[in-house]
Amino acid sequence: MAKRLNNQSTVGDVLQQIIKVNKLQPGMDQIDVKDAWSNLMGNGVNSYTRNVILKGGTLYVELTSSVLREELSHGKSKIIKMINEELRRDVVTAVVLR
Template sequence: MAKRLNNQSTVGDVLKKIIQVNKLQPGMDQIDVKDAWKNLMGNGVNSYTQNVVLKGSTLYVELTSSVLREELSHGKSKIVTMINEELRRDVVTAVVLR
């Protein structure tokens, strides 16, 4: 039987416990990183973004524009920093642009 939490726990604490017990954090990270990419990159980049996938701590981004891919490849470390700052924790360590 699952451990019962005391009645004075906040909803946020209960949700964090559920995520931890059921090992849902990688899925939550995947969703959070996709949202962070959309928010940070804006409409211009998002219109050329085909897919954003987080595997482990590596972010894979599929782009339809080779020119944009080349331009973004010069700022990979900045992209990693911006996404981690948006999420307020270190989730992404590398970016692969395809």
């Protein structure tokens, strides 16, 4: 049974407790990473992005352009750093471009 929070708890604290108790963090990370990719990469890259999936700490990005895939492969460490900074915690440890 979940721990009862006192009446002075903020809505954010209550939501964090619900996420923790119900083990919803991986799903929340998946949504946050998709949003971060969309915000950071802009319309040019997003138009060639077919799918963004987070499994464990690995971000799988499916692209429709082989030229863009090759170009982005040179900056994988920068992509990891940018996404983790956007999320304010280390979520992504590796990037696989398909």
